[in-house]
Amino acid sequence: MLEIKFLRENPEVVKAGLRKRNYDENALQVVDKAIKVDADRRQSQTSLDKLLAESNQAAKKIGALYQAGDREEADKLKAIVSAAKGEIKNLEAHLDNTEKQLEDILLSIPNIPNADVPFGKGEDDNEVFQAWDKPLPELPESAVPHWDLATKYNIIDFGLGAKIAGSGFVLFRGKGAKLERALINFFLDEAEKAGYEEIIPPLLVNEASARGTGQLPDKDGQMYYAEKDDLYLIPTAEVPITNIYRDVILQEEDFPIKLTGHTPCFRREAGAHGSEVRGLNRVHQFDKVEIVRIEHPSKSYEVLAEMLDHVRGLLDKLGLPYRILRLCGGDTGFTAAITYDFEVYSAAQKRWLEVSSVSNFETYQSNRLKLRYRDSEGKRHLAHTLNGSALALARIVAAVLENNQTEDGILIPKVLVPFTGFAVIN
RNA sequence: GGAGAGUUGUCCGAGUGGCUUAAGGAGCACGCUUGGAAAGCGUGUGUACGCCAAAAGUGUACCAAGGGUUCGAAUCCCUUACUCUCCGCCA
Numbered sequence: 420m421l422e423i424k425f426l427r428e429n430p431e432v433v434k435a436g437l438r439k440r441n442y443d444e445n446a447l448q449v450v451d452k453a454i455k456v457d458a459d460r461r462q463s464q465t466s467l468d469k470l471l472a473e474s475n476q477a478a479k480k481i482g483a484l485y486q487a488g489d490r491e492e493a494d495k496l497k498a499i500v501s502a503a504k505g506e507i508k509n510l511e512a513h514l515d516n517t518e519k520q521l522e523d524i525l526l527s528i529p530n531i532p533n534a535d536v537p538f539g540k541g542e543d544d545n546e547v548f549q550a551w552d553k554p555l556p557e558l559p560e561s562a563v564p565h566w567d568l569a570t571k572y573n574i575i576d577f578g579l580g581a582k583i584a585g586s587g588f589v590l591f592r593g594k595g596a597k598l599e600r601a602l603i604n605f606f607l608d609e610a611e612k613a614g615y616e617e618i619i620p621p622l623l624v625n626e627a628s629a630r631g632t633g634q635l636p637d638k639d640g641q642m643y644y645a646e647k648d649d650l651y652l653i654p655t656a657e658v659p660i661t662n663i664y665r666d667v668i669l670q671e672e673d674f675p676i677k678l679t680g681h682t683p684c685f686r687r688e689a690g691a692h693g694s695e696v697r698g699l700n701r702v703h704q705f706d707k708v709e710i711v712r713i714e715h716p717s718k719s720y721e722v723l724a725e726m727l728d729h730v731r732g733l734l735d736k737l738g739l740p741y742r743i744l745r746l747c748g749g750d751t752g753f754t755a756a757i758t759y760d761f762e763v764y765s766a767a768q769k770r771w772l773e774v775s776s777v778s779n780f781e782t783y784q785s786n787r788l789k790l791r792y793r794d795s796e797g798k799r800h801l802a803h804t805l806n807g808s809a810l811a812l813a814r815i816v817a818a819v820l821e822n823n824q825t826e827d828g829i830l831i832p833k834v835l836v837p838f839t840g841f842a843v844i845n
Numbered sequence: 846g847g848a849g850a851g852u853u854g855u856c857c858g859a860g861u862g863g864c865u866u867a868a869g870g871a872g873c874a875c876g877c878u879u880g881g882a883a884a885g886c887g888u889g890u891g892u893a894c895g896c897c898a899a900a901a902g903u904g905u906a907c908c909a910a911g912g913g914u915u916c917g918a919a920u921c922c923c924u925u926a927c928u929c930u931c932c933g934c935c936a
Binding site for chain 1: 863
């Protein structure tokens with residue numbers, strides 16, 4: 420969430436950011452509301468602190484009086500302090516209430532988009548940041564989408580996924596499973612080469628972690644929730660990995676922090692149907708390798724560019740046609756300051772599929788996480804957090820299967836062959 | 846799942862209602878001392894939110910978390926989390 424101090428001092432900057440997210444004048448009032456509640460909060464605290472200071476002093480005096488044997492005077496003072504307790508209780512309740520109200524308001528305000536983020540309402544307004552400038556693959560008439568290839572070669576079974584778990588769950592088998600595992604290992608090895616430390620985190624997280632990275636409260640309902648244990652299945656490795664640094668004060672020399680991890684990702688994604696979501700296009704559980712960076716604010720945009728390069732490299736090596744979108748204000752996620760989406764061309768479906776989303780959250784997550792660093796003068800500042808998919812597996816599999824299909828089978832990209840142990844699925 | 850013992854600052858560790866402003870030690874930083882270092886000595890050493898134009902300063906809260914008792918709680922009571930030991934179960 421945004422820092423109240425920033426909001427108080429720069430209300431117009433915040434409003435300009437919210438306009439980019441298509442807030443109308445009426446909705447913008449949330450900013451003034453926050454400032455008003457904050458003023459109330461500070462005033463309440465000042466009064467409460469004063470009362471508490473007085474009562475602390477009185478308590479001390481009572482102790483001294485008892486020790487001096489002056490019970491009468493002590494009892495008199497006791498009566499006075501007791502009488503003031505009601506007012507303290509009231510003020511405490513009021514302060515508590517204002518603090519909660521302020522937090523609710525702040526949680527409802529999304530991150531301020533970076534200046535580079537284009538205006539726009541939805542996905543149609545996203546800017547093509549880097550187009551695919553070579554010809555798109557041409558497949559023969561006989562080419563089929565990946566769900567048909569999956570059945571033809573018996574490598575992915577959607578029916579069994581549905582039988583065992585439900586619609587939206589898939590089962591990989593044989594060479595399909597091996598391909599999935601090969602991609603995971605390839606992505607992890609590439610991340611390791613780029614200097615990322617590999618993490619295997621818990622796949623279930625507590626509420627504090629889900630709040631820390633911003634899945635709660637705004638994305639409640641998109642996560643699977645284990646009620647008996649009050650735990651959430653992770654929608655992305657970003658959640659457990661970034662939360663390593665919840666409530667942490669780093670030293671400047673701890674930067675750069677580069678972490679990666681493969682996890683299954685669980686998403687409820689209610690309400691989608693049709694060909695858009697067929698096959699692997701949208702599933703409840705998919706594998707993903709994530710890269711996470713914790714950075715000094717002065718470095719975060721440099722690092723963002725570096726992350727884009729890393730993802731480009733992966734797709735180049737796999738030989739998949741891709742383009743990069745810069746998301747517009749209306750499509751940029753709640754917690755991100757800027758997001759670049761990578762889309763891969765899936766030639767049989769003739770569709771672009773999102774396979775990576777790389778974002779700089781600036782201080783929005785770190786403020787929730789209380790993730791800070793100490794500068795050379797010993798002052799504390801919020802760090803910047805960034806993350807990106809490198810990459811999301813299911814859709815990559817779809818594109819690899821479709822784009823590389825031939826009469827004689829599906830050709831495995833060269834870089835993957837050492838990981839799969841076979842060069843063709845037939 | 847059952848029984849018991851714990852959780853104090855950067856770390857170790859004392860602390861059973863007011864002489865605690867959290868003892869003592871270690872670490873760290875700075876200074877003195879030294880040819881230089883070690884030892885020794887001295888000083889300082891957290892987080893959050895207020896007040897103040899700001900710095901200086903100052904107030905409040907924080908002894909796992911949240912509630913409660915009391916004029917006053919690290920200390921007493923309740924709930925929860927986590928750690929350890931033993932038993933049970935288990936890949």
